[in-house]
Amino acid sequence: MTIFILLISFVLGTIFGSLFNVLIYRLPRNESVVYPGSKCPSCGHKIKAYENIPIISYIFLKGRCSSCKTKIPFRYPIVEALTGFYFALCVYAFYIKNNPDLSILNIKDIVKTIEALMFGSILIVQSFIDLDWFILLDSFNYGGLAIGLLFSLTPYGFVDIKSSILGILFGGLLPFSIYYIYLKVRKMEGLGIGDIKLLAMIGAFGGVYMVLGAMFFGSVIGLLISIPTIIKNKNMQYYIPFGPFLSIGAIIWMFLGNQIERALWI
Numbered sequence: 001m002t003i004f005i006l007l008i009s010f011v012l013g014t015i016f017g018s019l020f021n022v023l024i025y026r027l028p029r030n031e032s033v034v035y036p037g038s039k040c041p042s043c044g045h046k047i048k049a050y051e052n053i054p055i056i057s058y059i060f061l062k063g064r065c066s067s068c069k070t071k072i073p074f075r076y077p078i079v080e081a082l083t084g085f086y087f088a089l090c091v092y093a094f095y096i097k098n099n100p101d102l103s104i105l106n107i108k109d110i111v112k113t114i115e116a117l118m119f120g121s122i123l124i125v126q127s128f129i130d131l132d133w134f135i136l137l138d139s140f141n142y143g144g145l146a147i148g149l150l151f152s153l154t155p156y157g158f159v160d161i162k163s164s165i166l167g168i169l170f171g172g173l174l175p176f177s178i179y180y181i182y183l184k185v186r187k188m189e190g191l192g193i194g195d196i197k198l199l200a201m202i203g204a205f206g207g208v209y210m211v212l213g214a215m216f217f218g219s220v221i222g223l224l225i226s227i228p229t230i231i232k233n234k235n236m237q238y239y240i241p242f243g244p245f246l247s248i249g250a251i252i253w254m255f256l257g258n259q260i261e262r263a264l265w266i
């Protein structure tokens with residue numbers, strides 16, 4: 001039964017991942033999300049339903065458009081698989097682990113699982129848009145902030161309303177002071193305004209500690225990944241989008257924050 005639920009969660013995740021691919025492609029281009037249906041960007045071939053099955057179609061089409069044989073970016077099945085794994089992991093970590101007896105529904109853990117799914121979904125879409133365009137969408141930052149606040153109003157959210165509001169203020173103000181000092185001292189933006197809004201949204205979901213966790217893990221992973229590039233380019237001003245790293249940091253904290261807090265005695 002557990003395996004079956006995890007499998008369903010994975011498949012559901014890949015379907016959402018397929019929708020996220022559409023959002024990632026169309027939202028920054030200001031194109032409508034619902035109309036028209038998907039087309040090959042090279043030849044305009046209308047993508048048929050059976051060519052649009054997450055992951056499977058990519059494999060069957062051998063990664064190429066069925067009409068003009070243009071390569072389909074490998075990113076598409078990656079986003080689908082990533083979302084699938086994320087959904088299955090959330091259902092396991094927030095529900096199945098605490099409720100091995102699946103015959104009784106635990107509302108508290110269902111709410112937490114849905115909160116985790118929505119939080120991660122927003123971060124996945126934002127991260128891939130940031131990788132492509134170096135922007136984070138305000139609609140997702142503000143929308144996510146509102147969703148995080150709403151969950152904190154229920155008795156079952158990640159944090160209570162007080163922690164959520166403190167998280168928003170902390171996530172917005174601390175990075176903003178870093179941004180301001182950087183701008184004054186070095187006359188450059190050390191951190192984008194979009195990243196600051198993203199941190200405020202992360203604070204709405206997970207409070208002050210999640211903001212700190214996202215900044216810590218995000219910086220460490222970002223640094224490790226950018227060191228080879230900086231060495232190769234001999235350029236310290238090399239710019240990498242920070243949004244994906246902050247997102248990974250926030251997700252690490254979402255899954256492991258409790259253990260880390262206990263280990264550090266905070």
Ligand SMILES: [Zn+2]
Pocket residue numbers: 040041042043044045065066067068069070
């Ligand atoms: Zn084509």
